[in-house]
Amino acid sequence: MANPPLIDIQGLSIGFLGRSGAMLPVLHAIDLRVCRGESIGIVGESGSGKSTLALAAMGYLKHGLKKISGEVIYNGADMFARSTGELARIRGGQLGLIPQNSGQALTPTLRIGRQLHEALRLHCALPDGGHEARAIDLLTQVRLPDPAVILRRYPHELSGGQQQRVAIAMALAGEPDALLLDEPTTGLDVTTQAHILELLRDLARTRNMAMVYVSHDLGVIARVCDRVQVLYAGETVLEGPVQAVLKTPAHPYARGLLASIPRLGDRSLPRALEGRPPAPGSDRTGCAFAPRCALATDQCRTIRPPMVTGEAGQETRCFYPEQTTRIDMTGSGAPLSCCMADNPAALSLNRVAIRYDRPGALARFLPARPRPPATVDDITLTITQGETLGLVGESGSGKSTILKTIAGLLPPAEGTITLGDGTALTPRVEQRRPEQLRRIQMVFQNPDESLNPRQTVADILGQPLRLYFGLKGAERHQRAAALLETVRLGAHYLDRRPGQLSGGEKQRVAIARAFAATPDIVLCDEITSALDVSVQAAVLELLNDLKARHQTTFIFVSHDLTVVRALSDRVAVLYQGRLCEIGASAAVYAAPSHPYTEVLLNAVLEPDPDHAPRLLAEDATDLSPPARGCPFQRRCPVKCGSICDTDIPPWQKAADGHAIRCHIPLKDLAKTGPA
Amino acid sequence: MIQLLLRRLALGFVTVWLVSVIIFLGVEALPGDACTAVLERDAHGEALAKCRVDMGLNAPALARYVDWAGAALTGDFGVSANGQDSISQIVGYRVRNSLLLAAGALSVGIPLSLLLGVVAGLWRDTWVDILFSAGAIFAMTIPEFVAATILILIFAIWLGWVPAIVLTPADAPPLDFFPEFVLAAVVLTMIMIAHIMRMVRSSVIEVMASDYIQMATLKGVPYWQIVFRHALPNALLPAINVIALTVAWLLGGVVVVEVVFNYPGLGRLLIDAISDRDLPVVQAITMIVAATYVGVNLVADILGLVLNPRLRSHHMSRG
Structure with missing residues (x-):
């Protein structure tokens, strides 16, 4: 390396004071060097200390953390030895941070304009009148439409992608030499993520900045980094060029x-x-x-x-x-357990529409306003027994809403849902009989919120056993222990409370609770999104195993196309509450596909530095579906004319129940197939 | 947002109306009526019948409710049980006196409690915080009559700075209550400071640990700018509702403190009216207190809407 490093972290150890009074380290003797124009990725699972490292590079430690040893040299001096005033000048100026969740990192009571002006005032010597123009210029650079409007908005009035762009603009306000990015795209939709990453790549190139990406997502790292450092339990276990680390990693953990x-x-x-x-x-x-x-x-x-x-x-x-x-x-x-396509139906949805808005008591006295289009509309689906149906789509596509309706938490505005034996499901969960309740069970995204922290695992699993089967005492205990075995946890977990379990273990308990009811159908709402990839893989394996053994029907909702692909027999693609495409998983992931499926598939990042996403359409900004025509009309890259604006497209049937809802003929869709 | 305000306003009216019905029915259910109260021992035979005719008590309950509620809406609560004094006039002075006491306590109490809460929150777990928090709990746990007695002992009897109790008549001009009401106001301030301060303290601690404060720090914003621009507007929002409850409590008549200091406010009038079985006055005071609670909370809701952009906004984003 010819040029000297801009950030030079040497032997940095950080820890917190444990209950015993001893310093417990979270980072062990970390070395990290970043030069101008270089992008370094820091990879690790939750708890590996990667975010602590990024913040420490700015001389910042979270409450309770202490530096044990080492130095963070920035521009020739240790960040931890600088004065408060000096730090304030560097932070947000030469050293910018792009936070993980910009929705929470922007002050909710201040307009975007004021927050941007603040950054400019602190770090940019401009005449008074220059700030407004510069703010608009910055928002244009991060490709936000209507910058003047955005400046007057409050953070909650922007979409996740827009908030992230504002955060980037704010970091750029200080003309930084280096950017620290803490999970910059986690929680964003695939298309938004791909757009933001391309933007960051461009900015890094044109401004010759040093970039430090912290991420758990190797796909992101593969796309934007030159070198990678893998952290495990607070220490560097592998460091090297991105090609080598992702293709021929020389450490077993990687x-x-x-x-x-x-x-x-x-x-x-x-x-x-x-x-x-x-x-x-x-x-x-x-x-x-x-x-x-x-x-x-x-x-x-x-x-x-x-x-x-x-x-x-x-x-x-x-x-x-x-x-x-x-x-x-x-x-x-x-071997992926697979169901027979000619199995009888387990659940049918017939022209289901769901609305969140409900006319209030006052609305009757007010002049009638046109009702917005339904959040979810015209969903007709049949799920066969023992099948796993994947529901994919971006946030706001209504996939979780549909699950809630099946579970009875949100009654449909129109349409019916029937079980396999022909009984119509009662819309509201409170009115369902125990037998109906037993047959449909749900597993939620975040086990921290879906498991009662005050109950032991035995209580949690015992409840459905008592409720549906009237089991008591020793019999119930035995059954609960057997359930834990099926999710590969030992009986000794029965006495623990959720707080004593890891994320993956908690989700297993949540799955065991669903299976305690011996259900026909299990609804899985983003159940692996909150887990680390290694834990996610174990949960996917478990689901596959349960499916093979119990012939359970799964509806698996996820925003992650690769996860859905790994587990589903059939996949349905949703856009703004409307079905775009449905079919066997192999067929949906291959040509011909709906233009929206195409957009999603091309935006997926693979942990392979040679793979580049293709950005076919703008990322989502609309929140409500159009009143008429094809729901995807506003973002469609291959829109075929005014018919898309006026007519809802017909279902075009391809082989084996694969169907696409588009005005473009199937043979033309096949030509544009995935790269 | 207009719709939200209208809904709140309508709910407020319904609440006050329900209270009026409950009060009316409660008084109906009690044995005796205004005439038995006025005539006392003479309440029998012809005199009672005549009185009932005079006062319109023979009309059906619904008609009497409509009369009473209609008059109350215009501020006329009728005459008190002694048959002579206009309730509006008696109660009017008492309301003014209670307002005076509340204003005295609030004008010192709110700024002071916000300041103490913010300081304790910013310097959490330091000796300042421990001192303030312990003081707050102390002030909260001593019953107000004990605090009042101790203050009287120190400032009125030992030091002789202020009179121990208020001897000013209820209808005296406001300035005559000074400095006699000072001790009463101090006791009230002590109690309310504890509540608001503890609320503000935990709110400041929560906000200071939030992502946006960390972001502001890492944007290079100096500490005090972070506190005033980013933290306090968010941290003080939840305090509005606690303050509203305190205000309503103060305006609704603080019975114990008024009795201890002999202060001629609404609370003492209520106690006197109850012991005199002066039902029309009890009705009137209860109505005023109910309306005050509803009104003050409505104002707090509106203030919360105005100050919190997340509630105010038209284009809400999902999720």
């Missing part, structure tokens, strides 16, 4: 991580990484990864491995880097 990511092109279950990282500050002798490592020897368990040079310019903290190739990085190859 290989395991890569194997646990579901791929778009590969319809098999990803391989789960068993075990979990050590808790911060736990006693460590030897390699931190040894308990989960297939290659671990006695040496690994007793001596902490040093960083050694491995293949293709990588530095790895492993005694046996040359042996790591023995760890398989392809999917588990576990």
Whole structure:
């Protein structure tokens, strides 16, 4: 490297004061060097200390954390030795931060304009009148339409993608030399994510900035970084060029991580990484990864491995880097259990429409206003027994809304839902009989919120057993223990409370609770979104296993196309509450596809530096569907004319029940097929 | 937002109306009526019958309710049980006196409690915070009559700075209550400060730990600008409702404090009216207190709407 590093972190250790009074480290002797024009990715699972590292690069520690040793040299001086005034000048000026969740990082009571002006006033010597023009200029640079309007808005009035762009504009206000990006696209839709990342790439190139990306998503890292550093339990285990780290990683953890990511092109279950990282500050002798490592020897368990040079310019903290190739990085190859297409129906939705707005008591006295189009409209679906139906779409596509309606939490405005034996489902959950309730169970996205923290696992699992089967005492206890076995948790978990479980364990308990009712249909609402990829892979494996053993029907909702692909027999694509495409999973993910499916598939990021997403359409800004015509008319890249604005497209049937709702003939759609 | 305001306003009216019905029915259900109260021992035979005819008590309950409620709407609550004094006039002075006391307590109490709460929140877990928080709990736990007695002992009896109790008649001009009402106002301030301060403290701590404060710090905004521009507008929003409850409590007559200091406010009038079985006055005071609670909370809701852009906005974003 010819030019000196802009940020030079040397031997940085950070910890917190434990209850015993000892310093418990969360970061161990981290080294990180970033030069101008260089992009470094910091990868790790939750708890690996990656966000702490990014914030420490700005000389900032969260409440309760303390620096133990090491230095963060920025521009020749230690950030932790600078005065408050000096830090305030550097932060937001030469060193910009782009936060994970801009919706929460923008002050809710201040207009966008005032927050941007503040950044300009603090870090940019401009004459008084210049701020307004500069603010508009910045918003234009991050490609926000109508910058003058945006300036007058409050943060909550913008979409997630717009908020993220505002945060980027704010970081650019100080003309930064380096940007720290803490999960900059986590929580955004795939298309928005792809757009934001392209924008950041362009900005980095044109301004020759140093970029530090912190992310759990290897797809993001692959797209934007030159070099990668993999953190595990607070220490660097692998460092090297992005090509080498993602293609031939020389550390078992990195290989395991890569194997646990579901791929778009590969319809098999990803391989789960068993075990979990050590808790911060736990006693460590030897390699931190040894308990989960297939290659671990006695040496690994007793001596902490040093960083050694491995293949293709990588530095790895492993005694046996040359042996790591023995760890398989392809999917588990576990046979996907598949259902018979001619099974009888388990659940049918017939022309279901759902509305959130309800005319209030006052509305009757007010002049009638035209009602907005229904949130979800015209959903006709049949799910066969033992089938897994994936529902995909961006946020606001109504996928979770449909699940809520099936579960009875939100009665449909129109249409009917019938069970396989022909009984119509009572719209409201309070009016359903226990037998109806038992047959449909739901697993929620966030087990922290769906499990009562005051109950033990035995209580949680016991409730459905008592309610639906009247089980008592020892019998109930035994059944609960057996349920835990089916989700691969031991009976000793029965006495624990959710707070004592890891994220993946909690979600297993939530799944066990759903299966306690021996349901016909299990509704899964983004159940792996809050989990780390390695844990996600294990949960996917578990679901596949349960499906094979119990012939349960699943409706699996996710915004992640690769996860849906890994698990679903059939996939339905939703846009703004309307079905665009439905069919067997292989057919939906191949040509011909609906233009919207096409947009989504092309925006997916793969953990492969040679893969580039294609941006076919603008990311979403509209919140309500159009009153007439095709729901996708406003963003469609291949819109065929005014017919799209006026007429709802017909269902075009392809082979094997694959159907696409578009005005463009199937053979023309096939030509534009995925790259 | 207009619709939301209208809904709140309508709900407020319904609440006050329901209260009026309950009060009316409650008084109906009691044995005896205005005439038995006025005539006392003479309440029998012809005199009672004549009185009932005079006062229109023989009309059906509904008609009497409409009469009473209609008059109350215009501020006329009829005459008190002694048959002579206009309730509006008696109550009017008392309301003014209660307002005076409340204004005295609020004008010091609100700024002081906000200040203490913010300081305790910003310097959480330091000796300042511990001192303030412990003081607040102390002030909250001492019953007001004990605090009042101790203050009287110190400032009126030992130091002799202010009179121990208020001897000013209810209808005296406002300035005559000074400095006699000071001790009463101090006791009330002590109690309300504790509530508001603790609320503000936890709200400041929560906001200071939020993502947007961290972001502002990492944007290079100096500390005090963060506090005043980013933190306080958000941290003080939830305080509005607590303040509203306190205001309503103060305006509704603080019975114990008024009795201890012999202060001629609404609370003491209520106690006197109850012991005199002066039902029309009790009715009137209850109505005023109910309307005050509803009104003050309505104002707090509106203020919350105006100050919080997330509630005010027309184009709400989903999720």
